[in-house]
Amino acid sequence: MTTQKPVKQIHLAAHFPGVNNTTVWSDERSQSQIAFSSFRHFAQNAERGKFDFLFLAEGLRLRETRGLIHDLDVVGRPNTLAILAALAGVTSHIGLVGTLSSTFNEPYELARQLATLDHLSRGRAGWNIVTTSDAFHGANFRRGKFLDLADRYSRASEFFDVSSQLWDSWADDTIVADKASGEFVRTSRLGLVDHHGPQFDVTGYATLPPSPQRHPVIVQAGDSPDGRDFATGSADVIFSRHADYEAGRAFYDDVKGRLDAVGRPRDSLKILPAATFILGDTHAEALERSREISRLQVSPQTAISFLEQVWNTDLSGYDVEGPLPEIDPVVTAEGGAKGRAHVHTDPVATANAWREQAAASGWSIRELVISFAAKHTFVGTPGVVAETINRHVQEDASDGFVIVGNTNPTGLDEFVDRVIPELQERGVYRTDYDENATLHETLGLPAVSSRSAAALASA
Amino acid sequence: MSRTPFHLGVALDGAGWHPAAWRDATARPEALFDPDYWVSLVVEAQSAGIDLVTIEDSFGLQSGGYGPFELRGDEVRGRLDALLLANTIAAQVPGIGIVPTVTTTHTEPFHTATGIQTLDHVSEGWAGWRVQVSGRSHEAAHVGRREIPVLDPARAASGTDEEQTALIRSLFGEAADAIEVARRLWDSWEDDAVIRDVPTGRFIDRDRLHYVDFDGENFSVKGPSIVPRSPQGQPVVFVLAHQTVPYELAVAQADIVGVTPHSDEHLEQILGELGDAELSVERRAGEPLRVWTEAVVLIEDTSEAAVAALAALDDLHGSPYASDALILADTAEKVAAQLLRWQQAGITGVRLRPARLPLDLERITHELVPVLAETGVLERPASASSLRERLGLARAVNRYASASPDTAELIESASR
Numbered sequence: 001m002t003t004q005k006p007v008k009q010i011h012l013a014a015h016f017p018g019v020n021n022t023t024v025w026s027d028e029r030s031q032s033q034i035a036f037s038s039f040r041h042f043a044q045n046a047e048r049g050k051f052d053f054l055f056l057a058e059g060l061r062l063r064e065t066r067g068l069i070h071d072l073d074v075v076g077r078p079n080t081l082a083i084l085a086a087l088a089g090v091t092s093h094i095g096l097v098g099t100l101s102s103t104f105n106e107p108y109e110l111a112r113q114l115a116t117l118d119h120l121s122r123g124r125a126g127w128n129i130v131t132t133s134d135a136f137h138g139a140n141f142r143r144g145k146f147l148d149l150a151d152r153y154s155r156a157s158e159f160f161d162v163s164s165q166l167w168d169s170w171a172d173d174t175i176v177a178d179k180a181s182g183e184f185v186r187t188s189r190l191g192l193v194d195h196h197g198p199q200f201d202v203t204g205y206a207t208l209p210p211s212p213q214r215h216p217v218i219v220q221a222g223d224s225p226d227g228r229d230f231a232t233g234s235a236d237v238i239f240s241r242h243a244d245y246e247a248g249r250a251f252y253d254d255v256k257g258r259l260d261a262v263g264r265p266r267d268s269l270k271i272l273p274a275a276t277f278i279l280g281d282t283h284a285e286a287l288e289r290s291r292e293i294s295r296l297q298v299s300p301q302t303a304i305s306f307l308e309q310v311w312n313t314d315l316s317g318y319d320v321e322g323p324l325p326e327i328d329p330v331v332t333a334e335g336g337a338k339g340r341a342h343v344h345t346d347p348v349a350t351a352n353a354w355r356e357q358a359a360a361s362g363w364s365i366r367e368l369v370i371s372f373a374a375k376h377t378f379v380g381t382p383g384v385v386a387e388t389i390n391r392h393v394q395e396d397a398s399d400g401f402v403i404v405g406n407t408n409p410t411g412l413d414e415f416v417d418r419v420i421p422e423l424q425e426r427g428v429y430r431t432d433y434d435e436n437a438t439l440h441e442t443l444g445l446p447a448v449s450s451r452s453a454a455a456l457a458s459a
Numbered sequence: 460m461s462r463t464p465f466h467l468g469v470a471l472d473g474a475g476w477h478p479a480a481w482r483d484a485t486a487r488p489e490a491l492f493d494p495d496y497w498v499s500l501v502v503e504a505q506s507a508g509i510d511l512v513t514i515e516d517s518f519g520l521q522s523g524g525y526g527p528f529e530l531r532g533d534e535v536r537g538r539l540d541a542l543l544l545a546n547t548i549a550a551q552v553p554g555i556g557i558v559p560t561v562t563t564t565h566t567e568p569f570h571t572a573t574g575i576q577t578l579d580h581v582s583e584g585w586a587g588w589r590v591q592v593s594g595r596s597h598e599a600a601h602v603g604r605r606e607i608p609v610l611d612p613a614r615a616a617s618g619t620d621e622e623q624t625a626l627i628r629s630l631f632g633e634a635a636d637a638i639e640v641a642r643r644l645w646d647s648w649e650d651d652a653v654i655r656d657v658p659t660g661r662f663i664d665r666d667r668l669h670y671v672d673f674d675g676e677n678f679s680v681k682g683p684s685i686v687p688r689s690p691q692g693q694p695v696v697f698v699l700a701h702q703t704v705p706y707e708l709a710v711a712q713a714d715i716v717g718v719t720p721h722s723d724e725h726l727e728q729i730l731g732e733l734g735d736a737e738l739s740v741e742r743r744a745g746e747p748l749r750v751w752t753e754a755v756v757l758i759e760d761t762s763e764a765a766v767a768a769l770a771a772l773d774d775l776h777g778s779p780y781a782s783d784a785l786i787l788a789d790t791a792e793k794v795a796a797q798l799l800r801w802q803q804a805g806i807t808g809v810r811l812r813p814a815r816l817p818l819d820l821e822r823i824t825h826e827l828v829p830v831l832a833e834t835g836v837l838e839r840p841a842s843a844s845s846l847r848e849r850l851g852l853a854r855a856v857n858r859y860a861s862a863s864p865d866t867a868e869l870i871e872s873a874s875r
Contacts, residue, residue: 059685089550201603301660320562
C-alpha cells in the first residue's frame with residue numbers, strides 16, 4: 001500500500017534589492033534606493049503577489065574595499081525597523097521581516113521595538129537574528145569590538161531568551177481599561193523580568209501588552225553547525241543559501257533531522273533558500289536575458305573589484321575580457337574587503353582555484369566573476385520556473401524561496417505578473433491571504449504559546 | 460502688533476496628559492496600542508493646520524516622578540515605541556511635522572540618527588526628534604551597563620548637591636554628544652553623492668561621503684550614515700528644558716526649546732536664563748534657537764465647565780493633577796488669550812498638551828485654531844514642502860559639503 005504524500009503549499013519571501021552587485025542600478029527602470037516610494041512599490045507589489053513576507057537586510061556600516069567606501073554597487077539604505085514600521089502603514093497582509101543584530105542592540109530595547117512592530121502591523125512582524133562581532137561594524141556603536149567569535153551564538157541565544165521573557169511578561173488579560181472601576185492594568189498580571197546571565201543583566205517591566213503574535217516570527221540565516229542548532233531550537237524560518245536542488249535536499253534533510261531529534265514537528269521550521277530568476281517567452285530568450293543581465297551585474301569595474309578583494313592590490317590595469325592575473329595575491333593580516341558576509345580566508349588558494357577554473361572553462365576575468373557572482377537560480381519561461389520551484393518544494397529541497405529581484409523597486413513585478421499565476425494554477429500557492437492572518441498563520445506555523453503567561457494563569 | 464509668526468504643536472500621549480483622562484466618556488483606552496488611533500489623531504491635527512505633533516516616550520514603563528519605580532494600576536501603562544509609531548503615521552499622513560521622543564541615555568546614537576533620518580525620508584521632509592534623557596535609576600537596570608543614582612530635580616536645580624549636579628551634567632552631556640553625532644551623520648552624505656556613472660561603474664562619488672569620526676566619553680561613532688541625506692538634511696531637534704543644564708543643551712544643539720513658564724514673571728526669568736546660556740555655550744545648530752512655551756489644555760464651552768471637568772478628572776484620580784507646565788482649563792478664547800500674550804512676549808510657538816485625547820485635540824482644532832487664525836498670528840508659508848520650511852528654518856547647509864567646482868572657478872576668475 002502506498003500513501004499519497006500531501007501536496008505542500010509553497011512559501012515565498014520577497015527580498016528588497018540589496019547593496020551588492022545583484023542589484024542592477026544602471027538599468028533605466030532602477031529608482032531611488034532610499035525614497036519611500038520605492039519601498040511602498042516593492043511591498044505593495046509583493047503583497048499583490050501574496051508573498052508570505054518581505055525581507056530586509058541590515059546596514060550597520062557602509063561596505064569598504066581596500067580602505068575606501070565601496071562605490072560600485074548600490075550604497076545606502078534605511079534604518080531597518082523604521083522602514084518596516086512605515087511599510088506596516090501601507091500594507092495589510094504581508095509579513096515584515098527585518099535583519100537585526102543581536103550584537104549591536106540591547107534586548108530590552110529591541111524586544112520592545114519588535115513588539116511595537118507587531119502591534120503596528122497587527123501580527124506581521126519577523127526578526128532575522130544575525131550575529132556580528134567585528135570591530136569594523138563596532139566602530140559605529142557604543143561597545144565597539146567586544147565579542148569573541150565563539151560567543152556570537154551564545155549571545156544571540158541569550159538575547160532571544162531575554163526577549164522572550166519580555167514578550168511573555170504581560171499576561172493576555174493584563175489590560176483591563178475599565179473606566180467604571182478605574183483599573184487600567186491588572187498589576188498582578190504583569191511580571192517583572194529579572195535576568196542575569198553571561199551577556200546580559202536586564203531587570204524591569206516590559207512596556208507593551210502582548211502583541212498579536214506575542215513573539216515575532218524568528219528567521220535565522222547562519223549555516224554553521226552552531227547556526228543550525230540555534231535554528232533548530234529557536235527559529236521558525238531558515239533563510240538558506242542552498243537553492244541548488246541537490247545541496248538543498250541535503251540541507252533540508254539535515255535540518256529536518258535535527259528537528260526530529262529535539263521533538264519539534266517537521267513543518268514548524270520552514271526552509272527558504274535565496275533564489276534569483278530570469279524570465280523569457282522562450283527558453284532561448286530567457287538564457288539571452290540572463291547573459292545580458294549578468295553582464296550588467298558584473299561591470300568591468302565590478303569584475304576587477306572582486307579580484308582585488310582576493311589579490312589585495314590594484315588590478316585596474318587588467319583587461320576583464322582577458323585571462324586572470326598571473327601574479328600572486330598580496331597577503332596581509334587585514335585582508336581586502338570589509339563589511340561583507342563572506343571573506344576569503346586563504347587568498348592564495350582562492351586565486352589558484354580561480355585560475356584553474358578559468359583556464360579549464362576558457363573564461364575571461366569577467367566570465368569567471370559572473371560564474372559565482374551573477375549566477376541566476378531559475379532561468380526559463382514562467383511555466384518552467386514555476387514548475388522548477390514546485391519540484392524543489394514537493395521533493396523536499398525547500399519549503400519555498402526568498403526571491404531576489406535585480407532592479408529596485410520593480411524587480412519582482414514580472415515575477416508577480418507571470419510566475420505567481422502559474423503557481424496558483426497548480427494549486428500549490430495561495431490565491432489570497434486568510435483574513436486577519438498573522439505571519440505565523442500565513443507561514444503555517446504553530447502559534448506561540450507563552451511559558452510565563454501560562455505560569456501566571458495557573459498561579 | 461508684532462508680526463512674529465506663531466506655531467502650534469500638539470503633544471500626543473496615551474489618552475491625554477491628565478492621568479485620569481482615559482476614564483473620560485469619550486476616551487478610547489482600549490485603542491492605545493492600535494495604530495489607527497494614532498493615525499486618526501494626527502489626521503485631525505493635520506487637517507487643522509497644526510505644524511507638528513510630538514509623540515511621548517520613555518525608556519521604560521511609565522512611573523510617576525523620578526523616585527523608585529511605582530507600579531500603578533489606575534493610570535495608563537504601556538506605550539508603543541515612538542520612533543516606530545512615527546514612521547507608521549508618516550507613511551499615511553503627509554504635510555505635518557512628526558516628532559517622536561527618543562531617549563539618548565541608553566540607546567545607540569547610530570540607530571537613533573538613522574531612524575530619524577528614515578522618518579524624514581518616509582515623511583518626505585517632515586521629521587523631527589524630541590530629545591530626552593533617561594534619569595530614572597530603574598531604567599538603567601533595563602540595560603545593566605551602568606548604575607544611575609536616583610535623580611532629584613529640585614536638588615539638582617539648587618546647584619548645591621554635587622552628586623546631583625554631576626548626574627545632570629553627565630546625562631545632558633551625553634545627550635549633547637548624541638545630537639552632535641546625529642547632526643554629523645545627517646550631513647555625512649552630500650545631497651548629490653549618488654551619481655550612477657555607468658562609464659566608470661560608480662554608483663556614488665565616495666568623495667561626497669564623509670566619516671564623522673566622533674569620539675566622546677560615552678561612545679565613538681565612525682560613520683558615514685548608512686542612510687543617504689534626507690529631504691530636510693537636518694530634521695528638527697526639539698528639547699524640553701526646565702533648568703540651566705538643559706537650557707545649555709538647547710542653546711548648543713536644539714532648533715526649538717520648549718519651556719514651561721507659570722507666569723509672565725517666570726517667563727521673563729526663563730528667557731533671562733536662556734540668554735545667559737547663550738553667552739556661555741557655543742551654538743552648533745544652524746539657525747537661531749526658537750523658544751516655544753508649553754501648556755496642558757482642557758477646553759470647554761465655559762470657564763466654569765472647564766474647571767468642573769478638570770475637578771472631575773482630579774476626583775477620579777484621587778489627587779489634583781500636577782504638571783511641570785501651566786494647566787489651562789478654560790474656554791478656547793481664554794486659552795487663545797494666554798497664547799497671544801506669550802506671542803506678544805516674543806515666543807514663536809507653543810506645544811499644547813491635550814488633557815484628554817481625542818477630546819481636547821478636537822477642541823483645539825475646531826475652536827482654538829480658528830480663534831488664533833482670526834488674529835492673523837498663524838500666518839505661514841502656504842505650501843511648505845518640509846517642516847523646516849513650515850517653521851521658517853532655512854534649508855540646512857551641509858557642514859561637509861565642499862564648494863562646487865563652479866563656485867571655485869568663479870572665485871578664481873574674480874580674483875584674477
